[in-house]
Amino acid sequence: MCATKQWSITVEIDEDEDEDSTLAHLTLSTPAGHVVTGVGQAQRNPHDPRVPEIGDELAVARALRNLAERLLHTTEKDISGATGEQAHLHR
Template identity: 80%
Template sequence: MDATKHWSITVDIDEEDDTTLANVSLRTPAGRDVTGVGQAQRNPHDPSVPEIGDELAVARALRNLAERLLHTTEKDIKGATGESAHLHR
């Protein structure tokens, strides 16, 4: 069956002093919420370029989200097959 699906990810970024925190979340079509968190800390000797902190924090949050989604998938495979699954990272 051919299908096109659309999943949306929400990205929230908070900045306080030299720290940027990103939270990303998605809701799967099955209704499962999966979230990821990432943080960036600016070195006080570096110039303040907020976009760089945003990029780094979001990249780390997306990587964290991906790992959590893989873990969720492993649990779903076990639930469907009764056998443990270990997906390649």
């Protein structure tokens, strides 16, 4: 039997034009009620042209990486809880 599940990720991007920085907050929500978050930041080099889309992309990419690491950590804890043994997942 196959099952299709849907998880949702909310992406919030805050740009600070005065600081030339972008901060991305991601929230992953599962149907079981688990919530995992990720954060990423981008800082524009003062010598580079101002292209907000690039800052958005970089901040979100870093937040996705952070979210993935946190989800792996959550999974390790869940495996340890289910098996009673320390779990280490390959990164």
